[in-house]
Amino acid sequence: MRRLILIAVPYLWLLALFLVPFLIVLKISLSDIALSIPPYTPQLDLSEGWAGFRAFLSGLDFENFAFLTTDDLYWKAYLSSLQIALLSTVMTLLCGFPIAYGIARAPHEWRPTLLMLVILPFWTSFLIRVYAWMGILNTEGLLNQFLLFLGVISEPLTILNTNTAVYIGIVYTYLPFMILPIYAALEKMDESLLEAAEDLGCSRVSAFWLVTVPLSKSGIVAGCFLVFIPALGEFVIPSLLGGSQTLMIGKVLWEEFFSNRDWPVASAVAIVLLLILIVPIILFQRNQQLQREAEG
Amino acid sequence: MTQTVFAPWNDPDAKPLIEFKGVTKAFGDFVAIDDLSLDIFEQEFFALLGPSGCGKTTMMRMLAGFESVTSGSILLAGKDIGPVPPNKRAVNMMFQSYALFPHLTIWDNIAFGLRRGNASKDEIANRVEDMLRLTRLTKFARRKPHQISGGQRQRVALARSLAKAPKLLLLDEPLGALDKKLRQDTQFELMDIQEKTGTTFVIVTHDQEEAMTVASRVAVMDEGKLIQVSTPDVIYEAPNSVYVADFIGDVNIIEGAAAQEGESVSISWAEGQPPIRARSTRSLTPGQKVHFAIRPEKLSITAERPAEAANAVTGKVLDIAYLGNISTYHVELPSGDVLKAQSANTRRIARRSFTWEDTVWLSWTETAGVVLEQ
Numbered sequence: 001m002r003r004l005i006l007i008a009v010p011y012l013w014l015l016a017l018f019l020v021p022f023l024i025v026l027k028i029s030l031s032d033i034a035l036s037i038p039p040y041t042p043q044l045d046l047s048e049g050w051a052g053f054r055a056f057l058s059g060l061d062f063e064n065f066a067f068l069t070t071d072d073l074y075w076k077a078y079l080s081s082l083q084i085a086l087l088s089t090v091m092t093l094l095c096g097f098p099i100a101y102g103i104a105r106a107p108h109e110w111r112p113t114l115l116m117l118v119i120l121p122f123w124t125s126f127l128i129r130v131y132a133w134m135g136i137l138n139t140e141g142l143l144n145q146f147l148l149f150l151g152v153i154s155e156p157l158t159i160l161n162t163n164t165a166v167y168i169g170i171v172y173t174y175l176p177f178m179i180l181p182i183y184a185a186l187e188k189m190d191e192s193l194l195e196a197a198e199d200l201g202c203s204r205v206s207a208f209w210l211v212t213v214p215l216s217k218s219g220i221v222a223g224c225f226l227v228f229i230p231a232l233g234e235f236v237i238p239s240l241l242g243g244s245q246t247l248m249i250g251k252v253l254w255e256e257f258f259s260n261r262d263w264p265v266a267s268a269v270a271i272v273l274l275l276i277l278i279v280p281i282i283l284f285q286r287n288q289q290l291q292r293e294a295e296g
Numbered sequence: 297m298t299q300t301v302f303a304p305w306n307d308p309d310a311k312p313l314i315e316f317k318g319v320t321k322a323f324g325d326f327v328a329i330d331d332l333s334l335d336i337f338e339q340e341f342f343a344l345l346g347p348s349g350c351g352k353t354t355m356m357r358m359l360a361g362f363e364s365v366t367s368g369s370i371l372l373a374g375k376d377i378g379p380v381p382p383n384k385r386a387v388n389m390m391f392q393s394y395a396l397f398p399h400l401t402i403w404d405n406i407a408f409g410l411r412r413g414n415a416s417k418d419e420i421a422n423r424v425e426d427m428l429r430l431t432r433l434t435k436f437a438r439r440k441p442h443q444i445s446g447g448q449r450q451r452v453a454l455a456r457s458l459a460k461a462p463k464l465l466l467l468d469e470p471l472g473a474l475d476k477k478l479r480q481d482t483q484f485e486l487m488d489i490q491e492k493t494g495t496t497f498v499i500v501t502h503d504q505e506e507a508m509t510v511a512s513r514v515a516v517m518d519e520g521k522l523i524q525v526s527t528p529d530v531i532y533e534a535p536n537s538v539y540v541a542d543f544i545g546d547v548n549i550i551e552g553a554a555a556q557e558g559e560s561v562s563i564s565w566a567e568g569q570p571p572i573r574a575r576s577t578r579s580l581t582p583g584q585k586v587h588f589a590i591r592p593e594k595l596s597i598t599a600e601r602p603a604e605a606a607n608a609v610t611g612k613v614l615d616i617a618y619l620g621n622i623s624t625y626h627v628e629l630p631s632g633d634v635l636k637a638q639s640a641n642t643r644r645i646a647r648r649s650f651t652w653e654d655t656v657w658l659s660w661t662e663t664a665g666v667v668l669e670q
């Protein structure tokens with residue numbers, strides 16, 4: 001009995017916090033837009049019994065999904081989101097790996113402090129940090145002033161409201177999610193393995209590629225998914241730091257919901273986004289599973 | 297056919313393969329290796345013996361290139377290897393912690409070093425198969441290190457370090473996790489490999505029996521210093537100090553005051569007991585405090601006083617340890633000292649001649665023990 005309860009807890013959790021909301025969104029995506037509250041039809045009216053349910057079902061259709069294919073905007077937004085998410089994941093990896101490596105190789109007594117510094121930004125609101133970036137990146141911002149002061153540039157750079165700003169924002173925001181799993185993998189690694197590799201004829205560099213990288217693979221993969229998955233649907237960063245030409249599906253979604261008040265189309269956009277994400281999520285789960293088995 | 301004795305250390309013209317010249321290694325202000333000088337010759341099987349923490353692994357790591365010397369220098373074939381990085385040294389090491397690559401199969405672990413050279417695929421495959429056969433791991437070639445037992449892992453580490461057939465092979469407790477049978481087999485295997493390949497071996501071991509079996513010479517260390525470096529028989533029969541005598545094998549140590557006449561020494565050690573008669577080539581000052589060390593198997597145990605024994609004492613059997621092939625008798629002397637004597641069990645245990653509380657005589661010749669000054 002106790003076992004049953006223990007097993008039931010995660011499933012109930014999943015049911016309440018994932019499956020039920022998913023079904024609600026799915027249902028809305030199959031509905032039609034309406035000038036009412038909530039702004040879609042049909043609504044399920046249980047007072048009419050079976051007939052009401054049948055009427056409700058017949059009101060559902062795939063019109064909104066079909067609509068997504070008629071307008072170039074949507075698939076372009078998905079593609080551009082994929083591109084931005086992929087590129088920024090790679091950039092986060094390039095920044096995150098050396099940091100994680102540095103922390104894992106730092107003297108023991110330093111490591112908690114360094115990890116603390118990685119997590120520290122989470123103590124302030126995400127929105128405030130993004131606003132701070134606006135202050136740093138705009139034409140009169142700190143970065144431009146600094147570069148002008150150094151004499152590196154003579155004209156202020158336009159960074160804010162471009163894709164560059166979006167990349168900076170995503171890399172900055174998700175860096176800890178990359179650093180932590182890679183650090184966890186590197187920290188576990190026995191340093192005598194590198195010595196053994198050198199003893200057997202590897203240079204430092206090839207020992208890094210042949211031993212360090214394969215042994216931190218699970219951390220790298222986990223970090224990449226932890227960055228890629230949320231970055232794909234990211235909305236705040238592109239809408240605050242990005243410009244009018246920055247096309248991301250999160251932004252489209254937001255506009256459908258709040259500007260157009262077209263809940264059904266917005267829900268359809270969300271459902272498609274979820275379907276796209278299912279592939280990396282399953283791959284991520286598999287990676288975690290393989291890692292657990294390897295540690296056996 | 298005359299068999300020449302392999303003893304390059306006695307040949308003044310022989311060039312050592314490895315020379316430690318006044319090597320000191322300090323970690324912070326802790327001195328792990330203290331002004332140590334040592335020559336190891338080509339084709340030697342050199343054993344380092346000593347208590348935990350005496351600096352054996354540190355010496356190995358300096359040879360392999362993972363630890364720099366604080367002062368002094370190490371020469372390999374006449375060249376200072378200080379500036380040579382580990383991957384450029386013709387030295388392979390078997391790590392005390394094995395350091396197997398967890399992401400690679402046993403096969404790939406063994407092939408790792410070979411792949412760094414310019415051997416062809418076939419050569420590598422052949423060599424790996426040979427190593428697998430040698431260490432009896434063929435069945436496990438496709439497994440990962442976490443899927444095999446501790447002893448098997450040790451054999452993988454051994455195979456991996458042997459695979460490159462290095463000039464100098466460093467083995468840090470290579471056989472610690474093996475059972476006795478496999479251990480003996482592997483010891484002979486190692487000696488065989490050594491004979492076939494002419495590789496020079498430096499082996500660290502806690503097991504003095506192992507050191508005695510495999511080594512051409514043994515170095516006994518303590519706190520970063522070499523106490524004695526010699527062939528196993530000299531270490532055993534003629535230790536240079538109480539420390540070495542005590543560290544290697546079982547020994548009776550008797551303290552007394554020496555009186556010397558030529559090479560004969562008589563040691564007065566207890567009231568009412570005749571002095572011990574022994575021999576020593578060293579010159580001792582009259583009345584000097586010395587230790588007399590004698591191995592238990594050098595004492596013969598009899599019921600009557602033997603007529604012509606140089607030394608004989610009587611006592612009571614306190615304890616008997618039955619070890620199968622031999623028995624150790626603990627004999628308490630009237631002075632309260634307890635001496636250990638060993639005798640071979642040539643008869644069945646039921647027909648043993650002595651039992652608890654029996655009065656017995658222990659006797660030994662003049663040359664059976666050694667006189668030690670420290």
Ligand SMILES: Nc1ncnc2c1ncn2[C@@H]1O[C@H](COP(=O)(O)OP(=O)(O)OP(=O)(O)O)[C@@H](O)[C@H]1O
Nearest residue numbers: 323326328346347348349350351352353354355392
């Ligand atoms: N990196 C290090 N920093 C500080 N002290 C060290 C370091 N490595 C070794 N030591 C010290 O040097 C001494 C010798 O260590 P070493 O590992 O050579 O001992 P060992 O003879 O191999 O012992 P064991 O038989 O237990 O393996 C020990 O007291 C150890 O604590």
Ligand SMILES: [Mg+2]
Nearest residue numbers: 352353392468
């Ligand atoms: Mg050691």
